[in-house]
Structure formats: C-alpha cells, structure tokens
Amino acid sequence: MTSSLCFPHLFFLIFSLVILTAQSRTILRPNNLVLPLQKDSSTHLFVTNIHKRTPLLQLPFVVHLNGQFLWVSCKHDYLSSTYHAPFCHSTQCARAQTSYCHTCASAARSGCHNNTCGVMARNPITRQTAMGELAQDVLSIQSLKGSNPGPLVSIPQFLFACAPSKLLRKGLPKNVQGVAGLGHAPISLPTQLASHFGFPPKFALCLPSKSSTNGVMFFGDGPYYMHPNIDVSRSLSYTPLTISQEGHYYIPVTSIEINNKPVPIDTSLLTFSPHAGTGGTKLSTAKPFTVLEHSIYQSFTKFFTSQLSGIPQMKTPVAPFGVCYDTKKLSYSKIGPQVPNIDLVLQNQNVKWRISGTNSMVEVRPGVTCLAFVDGGFRPRASIVIGSHQLQDNLVQFDLAKSRLGFSSSLLSRRTSCGNFNFTTTSATP
Numbered sequence: 001m002t003s004s005l006c007f008p009h010l011f012f013l014i015f016s017l018v019i020l021t022a023q024s025r026t027i028l029r030p031n032n033l034v035l036p037l038q039k040d041s042s043t044h045l046f047v048t049n050i051h052k053r054t055p056l057l058q059l060p061f062v063v064h065l066n067g068q069f070l071w072v073s074c075k076h077d078y079l080s081s082t083y084h085a086p087f088c089h090s091t092q093c094a095r096a097q098t099s100y101c102h103t104c105a106s107a108a109r110s111g112c113h114n115n116t117c118g119v120m121a122r123n124p125i126t127r128q129t130a131m132g133e134l135a136q137d138v139l140s141i142q143s144l145k146g147s148n149p150g151p152l153v154s155i156p157q158f159l160f161a162c163a164p165s166k167l168l169r170k171g172l173p174k175n176v177q178g179v180a181g182l183g184h185a186p187i188s189l190p191t192q193l194a195s196h197f198g199f200p201p202k203f204a205l206c207l208p209s210k211s212s213t214n215g216v217m218f219f220g221d222g223p224y225y226m227h228p229n230i231d232v233s234r235s236l237s238y239t240p241l242t243i244s245q246e247g248h249y250y251i252p253v254t255s256i257e258i259n260n261k262p263v264p265i266d267t268s269l270l271t272f273s274p275h276a277g278t279g280g281t282k283l284s285t286a287k288p289f290t291v292l293e294h295s296i297y298q299s300f301t302k303f304f305t306s307q308l309s310g311i312p313q314m315k316t317p318v319a320p321f322g323v324c325y326d327t328k329k330l331s332y333s334k335i336g337p338q339v340p341n342i343d344l345v346l347q348n349q350n351v352k353w354r355i356s357g358t359n360s361m362v363e364v365r366p367g368v369t370c371l372a373f374v375d376g377g378f379r380p381r382a383s384i385v386i387g388s389h390q391l392q393d394n395l396v397q398f399d400l401a402k403s404r405l406g407f408s409s410s411l412l413s414r415r416t417s418c419g420n421f422n423f424t425t426t427s428a429t430p
C-alpha cells in the first residue's frame, strides 16, 4: 500500500529533477554564444556591447582581433560590488602570465590597489600603452538558441585589465569604454568563454558592411543561422592558421591572382617567419583596408588596372588609395562593382579566398570608387594585412583547436549577409 503511494511520487520527483538539471544545464552551459557587432563609420572599427559588473551594465567595446585580453577604462565611476583585484603571484596572475606587482599612489579604488598584478594595456590604433591592474568581475553574454539569441549567461570571475582612461583618448569611437581582445592568448575573450563553458575554442566574425545593421560574432561551434535560414557555418573553406608569438592570426597566402592570372610578386615576402615575426599574411580588424608591402602593392595595382584597362582611372586618386575610378563608369551587379576578381591562393591551387567587387572596391565619396588596398611601405612586419573592408559580409571562423581558419568569401553570393542575423531574443524554454 505505502510503496504504491510512494512510487509515483518518487518517480515524479526524479523526473522533475532530470528535467530541471537538463534545463539549467542548457542555460548555464550553452554550446555557443553570440554578440552583436556595429560598424563605426568614422573610424571603420567594430564595436560590441558586453554586459559587465554588479549591477549589470551594458558597455561598448572595440573588437580587436589580435588583442590579448579585454581592457576597460577604470575611472572613479567604475562601480561594481563584485570587482576584485587578485594579489600578485596568485594563480590568476599566473594565468594572465604576469609576475609584475602593481602599486598605486592615490586612494584605493577600482584599478588602484597595492600588491595586485599589472598588465600592459594597448590602444590598437595609436599603439599607446599603459599599465593596468588585472581584475575580475562578472561578465554576461547572450547564449545562442537555434537561430536567435537566448538567455544571458554569466562568468562570475572574468579576468580583464582595469586601465587608465587616457588610453581611450585617441583613435577609438567616442563612446567606447575599452577594447575586447580576441587573440590567441590565455585570458582573451574567446579563450575564457570556451574554457568557462567547456565548448571548443572556436569563434567566428561576421562584420557588417553598413553602420545601420548589426553584424554578429559567434563563440563555439556552428550551426550559425542567418536569414533566410541559411547555416553559414556550412559554407566554409579551410586553411591552416598560424599563431605568432604575440597571439596574432596568420594564414598561408602563397600567391595572388587577378582574373585567374598570377600577379608577379616576390613570394619570399609571403612566408611568415615565426622567430623574427616578419613576413606572411595577417588578419586584422584594426586596419580598415588591406595593407600590402610596397613592392606587392606596386605590382598588384599595375596588374589590376591593366585587367580593367577599358575604364579610365581618375588622374588624382583619393588618399590613401592609389587607384580610383569614376563610379558612373563602372557597371554593377548584386555583389557590387563588376571588376576583375581577386583571389588569395592559400595552401594549394584549390583553396582560394575570392575577393569580389563589394570587398575589393570602396566608394570613398559620391562619384569616386577606389581599389580598397593601401601601400604598406617598405619592410612592414607582415607583408599583407587583410583589413576589415575585405572581411565585411564574409564569415571567418577561427578554430583554435584544429589550428585552421574557415572562410566563406562573400555571403552576398549566397543570398545573405552579415546583417542578416535575427537578434530577437527567444525565451529560456525551448
């Protein structure tokens, strides 16, 4: 009699527990996360909003692909009940690879304590550096549920640098509060998100081409759905990803083709030498347009203009560009100006990153359209730096477990774009 009464209760209890743990597991341990990306039209930088602190506050950060960690300007108005600065020589400082003991002469506040550890924060545009304090605080981010963002999930002790506000003064959009580093480094944003939530160390960038729509950044594995229900993670080609000592991302471009014909260049410049940290092809969100070493730039522009010889160049190009056309003299398709295709040939002839009209040309002012590549001068560190104009409306996935880069080429040819992610939040229950 008693057992027959207990059994359904017990069964119900176990059943509820299973459901509850499964639900909280999907909420607390998401497989992927999502952040919006806005283009700042005056600086050509990309800004994301991240929730931090207690009480939670949404703060804008510039996204820096090759940055080592997240830093935020810590003024007197940094108010958070969960701020904590670890002591120097603690495990957190070891994790951030700093053994420097920080001191601060003024009154104690966020970013100003004695015996904490110091980290060198850097403005990616001006390259100005300043000593900041390694700190921990709550960071919250939206999970991904199917094709939409789901509930916010939190890392209670996210490691970042609390840096002097003078670092924000130049080169960055006016309202931003810091820089979110996405580099291959121990406490970069992607590294901490993957290790905290236990998903593979992968993230993807989809930079928008307009400041009026949101692009998107995904952390964790696909699928990544874009309107109209296209899983863009399935349209990727892959190339090996090399990481420099500073944690910057390089890919093996072996030649450049225009109209399927190779551009004559000194290929020794294309080899990245890890010890010297020179040569090779790097990706960057801090450069608005792809930068080519001087001899590559000369040969590249000469070859491009000869392939487009039917259209006269403007006599005085608009700086920083060297080749410009009258916009009205170019013809257009859905994927931008119809100009010769540019291919970055990667590890072999079958793997090419195609750069078509929307990514190779830019209308710098009404009526003037230029080849969106700039001269990097003699002996730059990297021979090619692929900049954000060439990354726009392309999905690029950094797979740090397999050391490879997945790239889609223009999503416009797949009838979608980086502005097509549906940011309408769905509720917690599936």
Ligand SMILES: *[C@@H]1O[C@H](CO)[C@@H](O)[C@H](O)[C@H]1NC(C)=O
Pocket: 103, 104, 105, 106, 107, 108, 109, 112, 113, 114
């Ligand atoms: C750090 O130590 C110095 C020297 O003892 C002291 O003058 C200063 O007020 C301390 N700073 C903080 C933030 O406690």
Ligand SMILES: *[C@@H]1O[C@H](CO)[C@@H](O)[C@H](O)[C@H]1NC(C)=O
Pocket: 148, 227, 422, 424, 425, 426
């Ligand atoms: C965006 O997602 C919401 C919620 O799932 C849905 O109701 C809406 O129709 C979607 N919008 C588009 C344009 O697909």
